[in-house]
């Protein structure tokens with residue numbers, strides 16, 4: 402059997418131990434600029450981190466590969482590194498904090514430091530552990546985000562709805578991005594979303610995902626040897642696992658996809674699971690690259706007249722990074738730990754078993770689920786308006802929806818997954834994040850995708866054995882939540898339409914949805 406991946410330092414003792422988590426691989430961090438002979442860095446493929454939820458196999462593979470590369474990189478730059486891989490017989494402690502303590506004892510360390518975790522769970526574990534230590538401990542910022550943890554909470558305070566757009570405009574002004582000389586938004590508008598909802602004409606070409614040639618065989622063997630549970634399919638598309646690969650991915654995106662990024666951002670096509678999306682979320686979330694450098698490179702390309710990148714395209718992309726990403730992180734830190742338990746609509750149905758297999762005859766769901774299970778990835782509108790939409794319409798328990806999203810996507814870390822799922826997708830926070838529940842009937846999916854034309858169900862039918870299930874479920878959702886949602890101005894039109902229907906039609910829709918949920922929906 403091959404010996405497990407491991408890195409060990411030269412010396413038996415160090416004054417200071419610094420823990421680097423698997424999502425803190427920021428080689429530009431000030432910690433790593435000058436090697437210090439008294440400092441030892443610790444990276445751990447901790448079992449507890451692989452099992453706190455059931456993860457997609459690709460997600461585990463990517464994390465381990467990125468961590469191993471980072472450990473090697475640190476060592477090559479003259480830092481002392483102790484790396485514990487999952488298959489290392491010395492990696493036996495039940496938690497990350499216990500490993501930290503054991504490694505500190507082994508090297509006679511006097512002081513322990515770590516970068517502030519982005520996940521509440523780990524932040525609490527390390528904080529509680531530190532309180533039990535006699536050795537001094539300290540934390541440092543990851544130097545990655547553009548805002549402080551509690552900044553969004555401080556901005557919105559007690560307001561019942563935290564409008565992302567308000568935050569986004571402040572960020573544009575603070576960072577001086579896409580403004581004219583008078584501090585006004587370029588092009589006279591802050592947001593060009595209205596121009597970003599086109600369905601691509603037939604024959605539109607999209608850039609294929611890059612293949613970095615990353616080899617996961619040894620990691621796969623370690624995962625098997627360690628008996629780590631996982632789901633999903635191995636061998637999907639590759640993602641950047643080093644900073645050089647991440648920068649290459651960014652250049653490729655700017656060259657090939659940014660010029661059309663926003664235009665088809667909300668589209669969904671069979672055979673085109675990636676469209677013009679950047680595929681940078683894993684690299685960003687493990688901090689191989691920073692959001693600011695991504696934005697700055699995109700803006701430099703926009704400023705280059707030869708590239709002819711439109712304002713609507715670049716604004717749409719910048720908004721995701723300096724707006725949505727920072728804003729949702731702020732929601733998370735302002736509202737945890739209670740945020741995770743929210744269930745405003747009192748949904749209590751189980752997640753259909755076919756979310757874990759992709760075996761369903763609903764063509765839109767089959768594509769979104771199989772893209773997710775194949776690659777550990779689906780683009781935003783698939784997550785929001787297909788898998789999320791269905792779970793919300795069907796009344797699935799948010800905790801089960803969260804567990805699925807947290808496990809399935811390679812970019813899923815709780816600080817970004819949870820507010821997207823609880824807040825934006827499942828309305829489980831009662832409208833703190835979303836101004837209305839993101840639900841739709843089949844008509845929206847038909848407008849934005851080509852899924853319906855090869856579906857067993859007929860998107861135009863509302864009742865009957867071939868009726869698209871989204872249609873009756875949509876009306877059933879509005880009907881059963883009338884008390885909680887009817888005052889929402891953004892839902893005034895659909896409620897008016899429902900009220901204008903005959904009682905017989907309403908009853909038929911209710912019966913159709915209830916039969917579906919009872920017979921097919923699990």
Ligand code: FAD
Pocket residue numbers: 677678679680681682683685686721722725726727729779780781782784785789806810812813814817818819821822825826
């Ligand atoms: P692009 O479309 O190219 O966008 C560029 C970058 O903008 C992304 O890499 C990401 O960093 C950022 N971004 C875009 N939208 C969002 C958003 N809504 N929230 C935060 N950042 C955003 N994103 C995650 O990174 N991790 C998650 O676990 C996650 N879970 C999600 C769950 C649901 C239910 C929904 C609706 C969205 C979720 N997202 C999550 C947001 C978004 O879908 C992904 O960031 C995006 O699909 C990643 O692909 P990309 O890098 O090609 O993104």
Ligand code: SF4
Pocket residue numbers: 763764765766842843844846847852853854856857858859860869870871
């Ligand atoms: Fe999805 Fe309905 Fe269209 Fe089928 S007909 S792909 S179920 S929206």
